Amino acid sequence: MTPDADNPGLDLGELRHAQPPAPRADGAVPLGPTGRPVREFPDPAPRISHGPAKVIAICNQKGGVGKTTTTINLGASLASYGRRVLLVDLDPQGALSAGLGVAHHELDLTVHNLLMESAVSADDVLLRTRVDGLDLLPSNIDLSAAEIQLVNEVGREQTLARALHPILDRYDYVLIDCQPSLGLLTVNALACAESVIIPMECEYFSLRGLALLTDTVEKVRDRLNFRLRLAGIVVTMYDSRTLHARDVMARVVEVFGDKVYDTAISRTVRFPETSVAGEPITSWAPKSSGAAAYRQLAREVIEREEG
């Protein structure tokens, strides 16, 4: 393979053509998109008590890979299984807030105030969403100043962790929607998370940035947050009909093994439609395959995190 400046220390190699899963004549379990046997994830048992939250950063420095879509729909699905969920919009674009129907340009208080003003608490910024059990710390373009303002703060990488700490006991999951960069805001997310979920668009060029990302996760673990781990990689915009998608999936599984979630999210226009509707797909089109996929991902996440 050719040396790749984007990919220090991790050989993502060349794509080889993957064989489509062979039909199983022996009646054995069919194979899923990852090439592993399809598993059923049971409906999780209800929680009797809540908290302390598992904080998960939804992270990839590439834009348009499904971070925000995954944050909204995994969050809503976890909530539908009785988990208390807080979503944190850590992208100045505010797509997470907009995707949940929040008029984010008109907000008085956002994550920016929470990070920059010690008098502002998470409760001051917190919004309930239309989904039961799903709360939001919203953002808008104001947050774009934070990256520069934070540079001069003492303990700048731990600012978000300090701000979230008082409310972690109330939630089972906190999902942080990161911006498409590995700058100080994303480092803040990684510094307060216990794990990272990487959404990856099922496309060859998406493989290239993964090593830089896993390298950053390792650096943050070594220097700021020793308990940080990679929870998993969720392949998005998957199209099982194309050879290219199957090749990319096979390569990701070869490199990351069991870290790749069994659940892949297929490409469907229903997702762009829901962004316009300002609702999770799980409530806007609950019977759609996209909604079913994110509910399955939630069951898989619960099994891995709580099982």
Ligand SMILES: Nc1ncnc2c1ncn2[C@@H]1O[C@H](COP(=O)(O)OP(=O)(O)O)[C@@H](O)[C@H]1O
């Ligand atoms: N599985 C999918 N199939 C088709 N379109 C998708 C899918 N997931 C996300 N999208 C769309 O792709 C665009 C980028 O997704 P988004 O979640 O905003 O990515 P990111 O937050 O990584 O920038 C959005 O328009 C979104 O609706």
Ligand SMILES: [Mg+2]
């Ligand atoms: Mg986004």
